[in-house]
Amino acid sequence: MSDLKSGSNLEKVLRAGHFALTGECGPPKGANLEHLKEKFSHLKGVVDAVNVTDNQTAVVRMSSWAASAVMIQNGVEPNFQMVCRDRNRLAMQSDILGAYAMGVRNMLCLSGDHQTFGNHPQAKNVYDIDSMQLISLVKKMRDEGKFLNDEDIDVPPKMFIGAASNPFADPFEFRVYRLAMKIAAGADFIQTQCIYNMEKFRAFMKMAVDMGLHEKAYILAGITPMKSVGMAQYMAKSVPGMDVPESLIKRLRGAGKGKVAEEGIQFAIEQIQEFKEMKGIAGIHLMAIEWEHKVPEIAERAGLLPRPKV
Amino acid sequence: MRLSYPSNVKVIQVPCTGRVDIIHLLKAVEDGADAVYVAGCMEGECHFLVGNLKAKKRVQYVKKVLQELGIEPERVEMFNLSAGEGPRFAEIAREMVDRAKALGPSPVKMKKAA
């Protein structure tokens, strides 16, 4: 295998041509290590890497880099997330060095939900640089070994760089260009927002493949299994940039009382089967939020286990 | 028409209620009026097109201010009637006088030193 950028498990799995599987874990709203360990214990050995969210939806939780370090200490590979909302370029570069020193090798660069969504809406907005510039920053630190100001870094961080893509936000025609920009800026892998509108996603992927983006970066399709009709309706109405077709809500309702969660899992498994064959898709990003214990079952039923050892 | 309406209503004539501004309503309250109301044309029939709609918004503004100050917003009101409706004019006058009586004297009347 030619030079790896970071040597992370996720990178090796993707480089070897395997269909990757990543999971997600939100750190606790406190310093509760036991709770954190319990959460990601379900994912150990079941996924290639675990996303660690960064004050997701602007709700304060244990910092992503700290939770990532705990994961490494417990034999699980983290995908350290950093949002642009809470820190300026000094803190960003500083945290990247710290995370790398603690063993983190994958990093996801995100804008971050605006603080009005969260539990501290009065906070000052940072957004010193945006997600596109953050991707470029991490690439500069890794490949040039330099800080943003061109000073040399004393042991540069070799991160496998990730970015998010939301094919369902507006304007639709522009989303694939934005994806192309993130890849050009330095993104090695992409995780999409969770997908429910398969038709729209197929159209998006066709554009991405036509532009050759799948050859420049690994694209992982995002999946979040629906647990209930209420969840589907909430996501359809109240989460900006989320596209939940009426047909799915009808399907869930039709499953009958007590069987909706199973129907949601069924749908997710069908999606996984289609993504396995879809051109341009290198893997799945499974976000079973607060449902981590279901991930082993879903991975098993979707034929994604055992995970490859690279 | 020679209809009677209570003598404690002081009428100030304006060419259009659009001429009535926030300051006029506030001054009335400031000077101790127990209630003040604006009587304009029916909506859609303003001779100057939208004067009565402007007056309506201004009355709403003053109601909000009074509420903030802990004064009953009902002391200020907007009514719409057509120029020929004499009996309705008298009826409104009686309604507001009754309302002022029910609300009691304006809390803004100068309190006499003890």
Add this chain to the structure above:
Amino acid sequence: MIIADRKPVGELLEMVKDCNRILILGCKGCVTVCNVGGTKEVGVLASILKIARKKEGRPLQVDEKTIERQCDPEYIAQVKDMVGQYDAVISMACGVGPQFLSEAYPDQRFFPAVNTTSFGGAVSHGIWAERCAGCGTCLIHHFDGMCPIARCSKSLLHGPCGGSAKGKCEISKEVDCIWDMIVKKKMEKGRLEDLTKMKPNKDWRTARDGGPRKSVREELVQ
């Protein structure tokens, strides 16, 4: 112009609670244009404060005056003989007014009647919206006449983010997504390429982040 909104009456009454005579000083500049601190509004506020204090049984004498602007020493000087006669002065100008007055008349207390918010303009009668954040390095020519620093909730230079839906910002359906507008305009004019080029990181030194700013016209300084 500078946009401001009047402070709640309760807050203003609290400011002058130990006063018996005050002056309300209006401004014929921006605050007149956005109908919050001109002659008319000075009159309205004076009446409101008098009503409130009469109700309390502690009448307040309120005088009114409106000057051309409160951001030039020549106009501030015009009230030299007035300001000392009051227990306090309420300025209805933007944040600049009370500060210029305080500096010129250090023995008097000047209170702000308005909360100054932003630089903007009238979008329709009675509604003013923010357009400029005063970042000190204007880039609107890159974005077809629109400013993402002021008008994107996240000040993105490579938007829109994943929360843009139906032309609205994720924070509220009342807020337009400026990036949706920029992208659509670029696509319409065949200039989409402009957006695919990376923009350099913003230099915030020219913004308030770099410290309070001063503008000097060398050719005018005496």
